[in-house]
Amino acid sequence: MEFFTLSMLNGLSYGLLLFMLSSGLTLIFSLMGVLNFAHASFYMLGAYLGYTIAKGVGFWPALVLAPLAVGVLGALFERACLRRLHRHGHVPELLVTFGLSYVILEVVQLLWGRVALDFQPPAALRGPAFTLVATAGEGLQLLWGAAPAALCSAAGAVCSPFPATRGFMMLVALLMLLALWLLITRTRVGLVIQAALTHPEMAEALGHNVPRVFMGVFGAGAALAGLAGVIGGSTFVTEPAMAATVGSVIFVVVVVGGMGSLPGAFVASLLIGVLQTFAVAVDYSLGALLRSLGLEVGPAAAGNSLLRLTVSQVAPILPYLLLVLVLIFRPRGLLGTREG
Amino acid sequence: MRIATWVHQTAVGSLLLLAVGTVAAQKGETVKIAWIDPLSGLMAPVGQNQVRSFQFFAEKFNKDPRLNPAGVRFEIVPFDNKLSPSETVNALKSAVDQGVRYVTQGNGSSVAGAMIDAVAKHNERNPGKEVIYLNHSAVDPDFTNSRCSYWHFRFDADTSMKMEALTTFIKDLPDVKKVYLLNQNYSHGQQVARYAKENLAKKRPDVQVVGEDFHPLAQVRDFAPYIAKIKASGADSVITGNWGSDLSLLMKAANESGYAGRFFTYYTGVTGAPTALGRNFDGRVYQVAYHHYNMPGAMGQWQNEFRQKLNDDFYTGSVVHIYNILSQAMARAKSTEPLKVAAAMEGLKFNSFSGEVEMRKSDHQLQQPLFITVWQQADAKFPYSPENTGMTLAPVKELPAFVSSTPTSCQMKRP
Numbered sequence: 001m002e003f004f005t006l007s008m009l010n011g012l013s014y015g016l017l018l019f020m021l022s023s024g025l026t027l028i029f030s031l032m033g034v035l036n037f038a039h040a041s042f043y044m045l046g047a048y049l050g051y052t053i054a055k056g057v058g059f060w061p062a063l064v065l066a067p068l069a070v071g072v073l074g075a076l077f078e079r080a081c082l083r084r085l086h087r088h089g090h091v092p093e094l095l096v097t098f099g100l101s102y103v104i105l106e107v108v109q110l111l112w113g114r115v116a117l118d119f120q121p122p123a124a125l126r127g128p129a130f131t132l133v134a135t136a137g138e139g140l141q142l143l144w145g146a147a148p149a150a151l152c153s154a155a156g157a158v159c160s161p162f163p164a165t166r167g168f169m170m171l172v173a174l175l176m177l178l179a180l181w182l183l184i185t186r187t188r189v190g191l192v193i194q195a196a197l198t199h200p201e202m203a204e205a206l207g208h209n210v211p212r213v214f215m216g217v218f219g220a221g222a223a224l225a226g227l228a229g230v231i232g233g234s235t236f237v238t239e240p241a242m243a244a245t246v247g248s249v250i251f252v253v254v255v256v257g258g259m260g261s262l263p264g265a266f267v268a269s270l271l272i273g274v275l276q277t278f279a280v281a282v283d284y285s286l287g288a289l290l291r292s293l294g295l296e297v298g299p300a301a302a303g304n305s306l307l308r309l310t311v312s313q314v315a316p317i318l319p320y321l322l323l324v325l326v327l328i329f330r331p332r333g334l335l336g337t338r339e340g
Numbered sequence: 341m342r343i344a345t346w347v348h349q350t351a352v353g354s355l356l357l358l359a360v361g362t363v364a365a366q367k368g369e370t371v372k373i374a375w376i377d378p379l380s381g382l383m384a385p386v387g388q389n390q391v392r393s394f395q396f397f398a399e400k401f402n403k404d405p406r407l408n409p410a411g412v413r414f415e416i417v418p419f420d421n422k423l424s425p426s427e428t429v430n431a432l433k434s435a436v437d438q439g440v441r442y443v444t445q446g447n448g449s450s451v452a453g454a455m456i457d458a459v460a461k462h463n464e465r466n467p468g469k470e471v472i473y474l475n476h477s478a479v480d481p482d483f484t485n486s487r488c489s490y491w492h493f494r495f496d497a498d499t500s501m502k503m504e505a506l507t508t509f510i511k512d513l514p515d516v517k518k519v520y521l522l523n524q525n526y527s528h529g530q531q532v533a534r535y536a537k538e539n540l541a542k543k544r545p546d547v548q549v550v551g552e553d554f555h556p557l558a559q560v561r562d563f564a565p566y567i568a569k570i571k572a573s574g575a576d577s578v579i580t581g582n583w584g585s586d587l588s589l590l591m592k593a594a595n596e597s598g599y600a601g602r603f604f605t606y607y608t609g610v611t612g613a614p615t616a617l618g619r620n621f622d623g624r625v626y627q628v629a630y631h632h633y634n635m636p637g638a639m640g641q642w643q644n645e646f647r648q649k650l651n652d653d654f655y656t657g658s659v660v661h662i663y664n665i666l667s668q669a670m671a672r673a674k675s676t677e678p679l680k681v682a683a684a685m686e687g688l689k690f691n692s693f694s695g696e697v698e699m700r701k702s703d704h705q706l707q708q709p710l711f712i713t714v715w716q717q718a719d720a721k722f723p724y725s726p727e728n729t730g731m732t733l734a735p736v737k738e739l740p741a742f743v744s745s746t747p748t749s750c751q752m753k754r755p
Contacts, residue, residue: 003572006597010564114384116585118615128598152598160571163596166564236561237585241381245561280553280565281572312569313525316559 002134006160007277013166015273016173017232021246022253022265023176024224030260031197031217033090034082037097040247041104042222046070046229047238048112051119059122059234067226074222078215086214101243109240116239121165128161129168165235172231176224177266184262193217252323258336267334272319279315365674367411371666373474374435374443376428376455379420383447383558383584385611390476391418392650393659394444400642401663410670414663423447423558425454432458436471441678444662446477446496448557449527456483459491463755470678470755474666476658479606480527481535481746484703488750493665493685493704495658497630497744499528499581503535505710505744506579506604506628509737511543516602518550520575522566522590524582525554532581532606550575558586563593576601583607588616595620602626608715609633609655614727617715622731625715630694631657632713633724633733639693643724653726661692661706665699679755697741703750710744712737 025039049069053062077100085092120126131147134140135157143151152159184190195203196213204210233242253272257264287307314321326333375394378387398414401407417440419431428451435443445455452475459473475483475494479502484494497505510516521536523529533552540547551573553566560566567590570578578601582590587607594603595617601624607613608627617625633643633653639660646654669684670676687701697708713733718725722734 003568006568007565010562010568014562014564109380114380114388116385116588116612128596131598158571159598160568161596161598165596237589239585240384245559277565281569313554313556315565316556 002132002140002158002160003281005132005140006162007281008274009162009166011274011277012270013170013273014277015270016170017228017235018246018249018253018273019266019269020169020173020176020228020231021225022250022257022269023180023262024221024228025250025254026257026260026262026265027180027224028218028221029254030262031193032214033197034093034097034218035090036218036221037094037247038100038104039097039221039225040243040250041101042070042074042225043229043232043246044108044240044243045073045104046226047119047233047242048108048117048229049226050230050233051112051117051238054119054230054234063227063230066230067223070226070229071219071223075215075219077222078218082218083211083214101247105240105243112240114240116237119234119238121168121234125164125168127164129164129166130162132160132162134158134160165231169231169235172227176227177262180262249319252319255323256319256326256333258333261333261335261337264333264335271334272322275322276315276318279318280312282311285310366670366676368413369676370413370415371442371670371676372415372417372438372440374431374438374440375416375418376421376431376435376443376445377447378423379418381422381558383423386447386584387420389611389652389654390446390656390659391416392652393646393654393656396646396650396654397642397659397663401667407663408667410667410676412667412670412676414666421445421451423451425451428454429458432462432471436462436469441470441676442472442474442666444474444476446475446656446658449478449480449483452478452480452483453487453527456487456489456492460489463491468679470682472678472682474662476656476662478528481531482527484705485749488703488748488752490682490704490752490754493682493699493706495661495665495706497708497710498705498746499531500535500746501705501744502606502628502710503532503539504746505712505739506626507536507539507543508739508743509626509628509712510540510547510604516544516547516577518548518573518575518577520550520570520573520578520601521552522570522578522580522582523554524557524586526557529554529557529581532579536579555586558584560586560589563590564597566590567593567597567599570601571597571599577604578602579604581606583610585612588612591616591621591625600624604628609653609713609726609733611653611655611727614653614729614731617731618729619731621715623714623716626736627713627715627733628710629657629713630708630710631655632711632735633726634713634722634735635693637693640724655726657693658706661697661708664690664692700748703748703752705748707741707745709741710739711735712739 021043025036028034028036046066050062050066053065081096082093085096128146131143132140133143133147133151147159151157192208193213196210200210253265253268257268285308375391377390378384394416398416402413405411421428421431432443445452455473459471463470473492475492477496479496479498481498481500521533523533537549603625605627608625643654665685665688668690669681669688673680673684685699689696689698694709697706700707714736715731716734718730718732722732725732
């Protein structure tokens with residue numbers, strides 16, 4: 001039970017980080033139709049800028065300033081580059097963001113070096129947010145903050161602290177979801193944005209500056225990635241390969257959830273986070289499955305490395321398997337709507 | 341009497357002249373060594389530290405004739421292989437095109453395997469232009485057993501040797517009862533797990549292996565699920581061969597999730613891991629290695645100098661072994677020609693920072709003492725603190741070369 005609770009929390013927190021990462025990408029795609037290949041690079045940029053600003057003025061200002069800076073950079077890129085390519089269709093847009101991801105990688109390495117940075121979370125987030133204490137007789141107990149040492153060292157008691165950085169990550173992701181949803185469905189700005197996408201001429205005729213709306217949306221999407229970067233960078237590692245490693249996963253999230261669907265991205269992130277976390281705990285292999293089905297595995301096949309591969313070994317690649325399955329059986333994604 | 345002295349002096353003088361004349365064959369020559377390891381990607385910090393180590397000690401050996409009896413000038417030519425076997429083979433090609441005859445590499449046994457094959461092929465096709473591969477850190481035991489090659493020389497201790505030493509140490513720790521094996525899913529990690537199981541079964545049959553896991557190399561961001569699994573298994577100790585970010589992130593997760601067990605590691609002293617451990621884990625992390633941070637003598641001074649000059653820690657001690665053996669062998673062979681140097685390196689005994697070591701002739705595996713160290717507060721006795729953590733790796737046991745030596749099945753073809 002304790003293991004289940006803890007794994008669930010780990011899975012949800014990882015899933016929510018994925019959502020934080022992919023929400024900006026979804027936003028940009030759903031509103032502008034641009035598949036932004038540089039999205040993970042904005043994430044990395046957020047982490048590096050966050051590190052530098054945090055060194056100067058502290059973590060909390062950096063949490064606000066770094067995403068803003070990334071957002072401004074994103075908006076500038078849209079204004080200077082993407083806008084000119086818009087009328088040429090999707091492929092040039094896609095290619096230019098692809099190129100941008102390489103440029104950002106090189107610039108980051110030039111400015112900050114190739115070595116991982118020591119980006120520490122602030123003092124307030126360093127300890128555990130709460131501790132799950134499993135005692136032999138009383139079952140599961142939840143204590144805020146760190147549990148007293150005497151309780152944990154008692155016989156039969158197991159203490160499992162849950163890091164505050166993870167709790168904070170979950171909180172920010174949920175706030176982000178709420179804010180985005182309210183912005184798009186409940187505000188005038190959201191209405192204008194939606195109108196600008198589906199009927200740009202009409203929106204323009206009504207006096208709305210459509211190109212500026214697009215610039216704002218792109219900037220906002222980049223800022224969301226930047227925010228995820230500050231949080232992800234301080235929780236995990238800040239180094240030049242961080243964009244490449246999350247880049248592929250967030251595309252999986254967006255495709256599995258349904259291109260451009262914010263609720264879809266949310267569901268898919270949680271699904272992938274939880275799936276990957278629980279898969280680590282499963283030691284079953286294909287060979288064991290065959291045996292449990294009553295099929296005898298011969299001595300030659302028993303040594304086969306594919307049959308011996310356990311689920312926990314393939315856990316980190318499961319999202320990609322899911323991607324392939326979704327593309328085969330439900331190409332529009334879990335909550336996506338068919339383009340028409 | 342006078343004449344006798346005169347004759348004697350002339351004889352000695354001409355002998356000396358003769359000796360100088362022959363030494364001069366390689367004296368002053370530049371020996372280029374291609375350094376082929378990652379300078380980008382997740383493992384870049386380790387590569388960057390190592391290329392600086394090679395350059396730092398090239399300077400030391402070039403300046404000091406006592407260290408460098410051959411009197412050659414070492415020069416490092418770095419290549420970034422991105423931890424990829426195919427990039428490595430390409431880098432080897434361009435190094436050879438530039439006239440480099442010595443190559444060194446060590447990060448990732450998957451890469452080292454490709455290097456061994458590529459060097460062997462090159463030497464077969466280009467007689468007279470042989471290349472020697474100096475393996476500074478890739479520890480797959482196969483390289484000096486079933487896959488051994490005349491052109492490959494290893495200066496680190498291989499996994500089987502380190503596990504031999506580590507389990508000899510664990511034998512005397514009665515409170516190690518349940519062990520979990522967590523490793524990277526490629527040859528190195530799998531061998532750590534295999535030798536751990538074999539050796540524990542022999543030396544401590546009462547120890548239970550309560551879990552065994554492999555994860556992809558440099559892919560996992562979040563080790564919290566693995567730590568949760570380790571805790572649930574009730575393990576009091578973890579044996580891991582993880583290195584680079586895989587070790588740092590594992591330690592970070594272990595610390596955050598409050599895992600209270602011990603860790604037996606191979607690479608705690610390597611970039612990033614000391615910072616990830618920080619002030620936690622006092623007395624709970626052990627490392628087995630052929631070198632440590634609190635070496636006495638010249639090595640201790642060099643380490644401090646390295647820290648002052650480069651603001652980084654020196655941990656790839658095999659760099660010093662490599663320059664030592666090359667210089668000794670070149671002086672002995674009176675040449676820098678790889679064919680002659682390789683022959684001179686075989687079976688060579690020389691003094692290095694850990695005492696007398698030997699390049700075993702049968703498999704080209706350096707036989708050397710190993711050290712077990714423990715992560716603890718730095719103090720007056722063991723002051724060196726990696727990454728300014730205030731902590732150190734203090735030696736708790738030294739195992740002479742014969743203890744950790746393992747047999748070889750190598751049958752190499754000599755030219």
